[in-house]
Amino acid sequence: MANSFARFADVVSLQKLAHIKETKAYKASKGVTVNLPNGEIADVGTWDGFCQALGMSVSKVDEDLINLRAFGEQALESLSRIGAGYRELRQWRKLPQEQREALAQIATTGNKDDVLEAAYEAIEAERARSTDLAVKNAELSEDLKSAQKRGKNLDAEIERKKMQIKRLTSAKARCTDFLERTE
Numbered sequence: 001m002a003n004s005f006a007r008f009a010d011v012v013s014l015q016k017l018a019h020i021k022e023t024k025a026y027k028a029s030k031g032v033t034v035n036l037p038n039g040e041i042a043d044v045g046t047w048d049g050f051c052q053a054l055g056m057s058v059s060k061v062d063e064d065l066i067n068l069r070a071f072g073e074q075a076l077e078s079l080s081r082i083g084a085g086y087r088e089l090r091q092w093r094k095l096p097q098e099q100r101e102a103l104a105q106i107a108t109t110g111n112k113d114d115v116l117e118a119a120y121e122a123i124e125a126e127r128a129r130s131t132d133l134a135v136k137n138a139e140l141s142e143d144l145k146s147a148q149k150r151g152k153n154l155d156a157e158i159e160r161k162k163m164q165i166k167r168l169t170s171a172k173a174r175c176t177d178f179l180e181r182t183e
Contacts, residue, residue, distance in 0.1 A: 014068045014076075017061060026050040067093065075104030082112040088119070095122050 020026055030045030034053045042049035051058045063086060068076055070093045079089065084107070092103055099122040106118050 014064055015073060018065050018068060020050070021047065021065065063090075071100060071104055075101070075107065078104060078107035079115070082107055082115055084112075084115070088116075091123065092119055095119075095126060099126070 026047060026049075027045055029050075030043070032044045033041050034044055034049075036042055036052055037055075040052075042052040044050050044053050048058050051061045054061070067089050071079060071089075084092075092100060095103070103115060103119055103122065106115050
């Protein structure tokens with residue numbers, strides 16, 4: 001049975017697996033068990049057991065589904081055809097959508113060297129952008145700290161002025177109980 005389900009591993013079948021996972025259709029088989037080639041018994045009514053019955057690990061299926069969502073069916077098929085591995089796909093998933101689409105477009109040519117070169121350039125550009133953002137973040141953090149310090153200084157100045165106003169108004173207090181005209 002596991003061998004008959006092994007066909008699900010191709011890219012086209014990942015769409016079906018994604019649908020099964022989203023709709024939780026595997027739960028309809030709750031209680032159904034399958035003997036695995038390694039001698040274990042898997043409950044097909046759970047996602048873990050369903051994946052084991054297909055002959056794949058949950059982590060591999062989930063990783064494939066993440067790649068499918070990130071790249072799309074045709075792009076993932078092209079990338080798989082040129083031999084892109086999990087490590088590369090994991091790195092490329094971190095790239096912005098436009099760059100992932102560009103990689104997928106280059107992958108349709110079927111030349112792995114071109115894809116790797118484009119990916120390297122995209123990753124370097126992303127690192128440079130990340131470095132620029134880190135520098136900007138540090139500058140903005142410094143600006144925030146100085147603004148907070150200025151705010152504290154202004155609060156202290158306001159407090160000092162209030163104390164001065166209070167002192168000056170209390171000095172005007174009258175010394176006697178006579179009417180003001182009499183004084």
